[in-house]
Structures are given as C-alpha cells and as structure tokens.
Amino acid sequence: MNAYERFTCRLAGEPVDRPPNFDIFMTFAAHYIGQPLSHYYLDHRVLVDANLAMVEAFNIDLVQAISDPYREACDLGLQVDFPEDALPVAAEPLLSEPGVGAITAARAGLRVTLIQDRPVLGGNASSEVRLWILGATSHMGNNNRWAREGGVIDEILVENMYRNPDGNPLTFDTILLEKVVSEPGITLLLNTAGFEADKSAPDTIQAVRAFCSQNSTLYEVHAPLFCDASGDGILGFLSGAAFRMGAESADEFGEKMAPSQEYGELLGHTLYFYSKDVGRPVRFIPPSFALDDITQIPRFRSFNAQDYGCHLWSVYYTHLTLPTIYYVQTSVVADSLKKKNTTR
Numbered sequence: 217m218n219a220y221e222r223f224t225c226r227l228a229g230e231p232v233d234r235p236p237n238f239d240i241f242m243t244f245a246a247h248y249i250g251q252p253l254s255h256y257y258l259d260h261r262v263l264v265d266a267n268l269a270m271v272e273a274f275n276i277d278l279v280q281a282i283s284d285p286y287r288e289a290c291d292l293g294l295q296v297d298f299p300e301d302a303l304p305v306a307a308e309p310l311l312s313e314p315g316v317g318a319i320t321a322a323r324a325g326l327r328v329t330l331i332q333d334r335p336v337l338g339g340n341a342s343s344e345v346r347l348w349i350l351g352a353t354s355h356m357g358n359n360n361r362w363a364r365e366g367g368v369i370d371e372i373l374v375e376n377m378y379r380n381p382d383g384n385p386l387t388f389d390t391i392l393l394e395k396v397v398s399e400p401g402i403t404l405l406l407n408t409a410g411f412e413a414d415k416s417a418p419d420t421i422q423a424v425r426a427f428c429s430q431n432s433t434l435y436e437v438h439a440p441l442f443c444d445a446s447g448d449g450i451l452g453f454l455s456g457a458a459f460r461m462g463a464e465s466a467d468e469f470g471e472k473m474a475p476s477q478e479y480g481e482l483l484g485h486t487l488y489f490y491s492k493d494v495g496r497p498v499r500f501i502p503p504s505f506a507l508d509d510i511t512q513i514p515r516f517r518s519f520n521a522q523d524y525g526c527h528l529w530s531v532y533y534t535h536l537t538l539p540t541i542y543y544v545q546t547s548v549v550a551d552s553l554k555k556k557n558t559t560r
Contacts, residue, residue: 219277236277241270242284243303248273252301257287284325293440317443319368322401329437330402331426333409337392339447343385349373371395405435410446413454421455 217225217233225232241248245266246256255262260281267280286304290296297305306327318330340347349369365373372395380387396404408428416422423438444451449459466474 222277237275238278238280239270239274239276240280240282241267241276242282245270253303254298254300257283257298257304286325295440317445318402319395319399322399326401328399328402329405329439330396331405331408331410331424331435331437333407333446335407336389337396337406338389339445341388342392343389346385368395406430408435410451410454413451415455418456421451424451 219236222232222234222236226236242256243253246253246262249262249266249269251262251266256266257263263283264281270276271279284304286294286296286306289306290304294306299305303325306325318328322328334342334344336342336344339345341349349365349372364370372391375395376388376391379391396402405426405428407430408426410424410426412425413421414423414425421442423436424442426435426437427433428435442451449457452459464471464474466472
C-alpha cells in the first residue's frame with residue numbers, strides 16, 4: 217500500500233496496513249540535510265529539500281512545505297530576527313491587546329503588550345463588574361450542556377473551579393492575573409489608559425500612547441498590529457475607524473436571531489448592590505438626591521432581604537447622574553448617561 221492509497225483508505229474508513237505518518241519536521245529536517253534553521257525559513261529551496269529528505273528517509277506519507285507563521289508574519293510587515301540556527305524572534309510586540317487573546321498570542325511565541333485601564337483583568341468578568349464568563353455554555357442562561365468553551369477559556373474555568381469553588385470574585389481576579397504574568401512574552405500595563413493613536417497611513421496604526429496614573433508614566437507602544445478589546449472601541453475611535461452605535465434591525469444583515477426593534481438600541485444603566493443580612497435593623501440616612509419612591513425607577517428586579525454575597529440586586533434606570541454612584545457605593549455599567557432605557 218503506497219502513501220496515496222493509505223491516505224485515501226484511512227479517510228474512507230477502510231483498513232490500512234498502518235496509520236498514515238503525517239509527522240511535522242522543521243528543525244530536525246534542516247539539520248538532517250546539513251543546513252541551519254535560518255536557511256530553512258529564508259530559502260524555500262532548503263525548506264523543500266529538507267522535507268523531501270524526510271519522506272525518503274522515514275517513509276512519511278505527506279510532503280510538507282511548511283514552517284511556523286513567522287515567515288508569513290515577516291512578509292506581512294512584522295520585524296523578525298532570524299538567528300543562524302535558532303527559532304525566529306519578533307523584534308517588536310506583534311499585539312497590543314487585552315484579554316485571553318494576549319495569552320494565546322504569547323504562547324505562539326509573539327511579544328505582547330497588554331494595556332488595561334483598570335487595576336484588575338477580566339473586564340466585565342472581573343470583581344469590579346462580576347458578570348462572569350459565559351461563552352458557548354451560557355451556564356447561567358440557557359444551560360447549553362452540549363457546548364463547552366475550549367482553549368485558554370477552558371483553562372481559566374477549570375482552574376477557577378478547582379481553586380475557587382465558592383465563586384469569590386476577588387479570587388478569580390488573582391487567577392486571571394496569574395495566567396497573564398506567567399507568560400514571559402507579555403508585558404502587562406495595569407491602570408494604564410490609552411488616549412492617543414499615531415498612524416503611519418490612513419489605515420495603519422503605528423503607535424498608541426497610554427498613561428498610568430499610579431506611577432505617572434507615559435507609555436508609547438509601537439507594534440505592527442493592535443487589537444482593540446476595550447469594550448468601548450476607544451482605540452478604533454481614536455484611529456478614525458468607522459463605527460456605529462446601537463443594534464441594527466434583523467433584516468439589515470439577514471440575522472434571523474437578531475432582537476426585534478422593541479428591544480432597543482443601547483444598553484441600560486446597571487447598578488449592583490452587594491447585600492448582607494446582619495441580623496438586625498440597619499438605619500440608613502439617604503442623601504438628598506436619593507429617590508423617595510422606588511417605583512419611579514422604570515425597571516428593577518425584586519429586592520429580597522434574604523439574598524446575600526454575590527447574589528446581586530440590579531437596577532435599570534434612565535436618568536442616573538454621577539452622584540448616584542456615591543449613594544449605592546457600587547460600580548456602574550453604562551453605555552452613556554441619559555440614553556434610552558433597555559432591558560439586559
């Protein structure tokens with residue numbers, strides 16, 4: 217049975233004399249024909265000769281002409297250093313982005329600068345907002361038991377289940393931080409807000425300026441690729457990218473599952489209350505701007521004195537003003553103040 221027969225039979229589920237051998241050879245292949253690894257990357261003839269030698273010497277069933285993505289990244293503009301006989305190295309960070317993508321990129325060998333304007337990681341899933349990670353499972357919504365997030369998200373969820381079975385949001389912060397600081401390829405800038413973008417061309421960002429109020433340091437981050445995962449599209453807006461606000465109608469892009477027009481266009485304002493039963497009456501003297509009548513709030517969920525801990529009350533109100541933050545002593549999630557009230 218030759219390689220072609222072995223391969224096609226295996227695809228068809230038919231018996232084969234042995235499993236097809238699709239092993240990948242790069243460094244070994246280059247050294248096998250007496251070439252340094254840099255020649256394997258930079259000279260296509262060396263790459264092809266090395267892989268053909270693998271087929272002939274080790275009875276491989278597939279001729280491969282591949283390397284890792286550094287060759288393609290270099291062709292697309294990334295500054296890459298190719299040591300004589302070692303793996304390529306990015307000369308500058310490839311990504312400047314928050315979130316799980318930074319970990320994935322760093323594990324792929326890229327240098328990443330992670331800029332986060334808050335003291336903790338996770339965005340809405342951090343202890344500051346506490347919306348948790350849902351993803352495909354939507355385990356607090358439709359309980360889709362046939363779906364599961366994989367990759368880094370799965371790592372985080374499993375680690376959190378093991379180390380944080382009580383669901384303490386502050387412990388979850390430490391798990392996210394540990395995941396990032398454990399990656400040597402990531403430079404983490406917490407409490408650092410991006411405020412200006414420099415462009416080398418109308419559609420190319422070459423640098424971002426960001427300021428850290430904790431150490432009074434102004435950073436200028438250069439990279440060939442920036443990923444805006446700020447939630448508010450800050451970098452995209454600063455760079456002049458096209459944007460839109462609100463939800464489009466279902467027929468604009470043919471989205472059958474898009475919400476109806478009655479759903480609204482913007483997120484409402486959300487206030488979270490952390491409640492605790494202390495076992496006795498607690499006197500509260502409200503400030504002058506507090507509402508006397510709770511029914512003036514258009515939408516609110518039931519306030520239950522038996523709720524405690526991370527079971528949060530939430531209020532949705534249209535005309536909140538900034539002093540209200542002092543009144544409830546909590547975090548605010550809002551697209552913009554005094555916008556149309558919607559459900560979540």
